[in-house]
Amino acid sequence: MKVTQSEFTISAVSPNQYPTENLPEIALAGRSNVGKSSFINKMINRKALARTSSKPGKTQTLNYYLINEFFYFVDVPGYGYAKVSKTEREAWGKMMETYFSEREPLRATILVVDIRHKPTNDDVMMYDFLKHYDIPVIIIATKLDKIKKGQVNKQVKLIKETLSIEPGDQVIPFSSETAQGKEAAWNAIQAYLA
Numbered sequence: 222m223k224v225t226q227s228e229f230t231i232s233a234v235s236p237n238q239y240p241t242e243n244l245p246e247i248a249l250a251g252r253s254n255v256g257k258s259s260f261i262n263k264m265i266n267r268k269a270l271a272r273t274s275s276k277p278g279k280t281q282t283l284n285y286y287l288i289n290e291f292f293y294f295v296d297v298p299g300y301g302y303a304k305v306s307k308t309e310r311e312a313w314g315k316m317m318e319t320y321f322s323e324r325e326p327l328r329a330t331i332l333v334v335d336i337r338h339k340p341t342n343d344d345v346m347m348y349d350f351l352k353h354y355d356i357p358v359i360i361i362a363t364k365l366d367k368i369k370k371g372q373v374n375k376q377v378k379l380i381k382e383t384l385s386i387e388p389g390d391q392v393i394p395f396s397s398e399t400a401q402g403k404e405a406a407w408n409a410i411q412a413y414l415a
């Protein structure tokens with residue numbers, strides 16, 4: 222997809238702030254600091270539209286980015302950040318539950334994981350949570366530039382096995398540094414926007 226327009230629309234704290242024009246939504250989830258903002262920025266050719274690493278775990282909002290006036294990327298707050306209070310964690314869980322269980326325009330979720338590591342327990346929980354709601358998942362295995370070419374297949378296999386991914390969900394190696402995987406990622410996203 223050729224991105225010609227992208228803009229930050231709203232930080233929504235509750236469903237009455239979600240956009241109402243019924244455009245398709247692609248959500249993005251991932252552990253804090255995994256590279257989710259960098260992924261969004263690379264996909265839309267912007268340096269810093271999605272904020273990178275300002276305050277991990279602190280943003281308890283759904284951030285809506287309108288792309289080509291055609292669909293939304295919905296950035297979900299990162300998980301797995303240790304210094305989050307129980308109250309904040311519960312608020313996060315409630316927001317996730319509401320959004321993923323009820324959001325009609327949601328077409329698929331991009332789950333961003335680190336290609337260097339075995340997915341964490343939080344990653345597994347997030348994947349299972351999405352599958353519980355029958356949401357298609359595109360797994361982006363980012364930081365591809367940090368491993369050797371010869372390790373890629375082994376790491377992809379480890380990710381697939383650890384998450385027990387369902388047939389139909391794919392793992393796409395990606396780098397926000399080199400833009401490797403960008404076309405494959407857009408192809409996967411577009412399949413859910415048709």
Ligand code: GDP
Pocket residue numbers: 251252253254255256257258259260272273274275277299363364365366367395396397398399
């Ligand atoms: P977020 O908290 O998930 O939004 O993570 P960020 O996008 O802020 O990225 C966290 C850190 O990882 C930053 O220092 C980024 O520059 C770095 N990073 C993100 N993606 C990549 C990548 O593909 N390759 C490399 N080498 N570094 C990356």
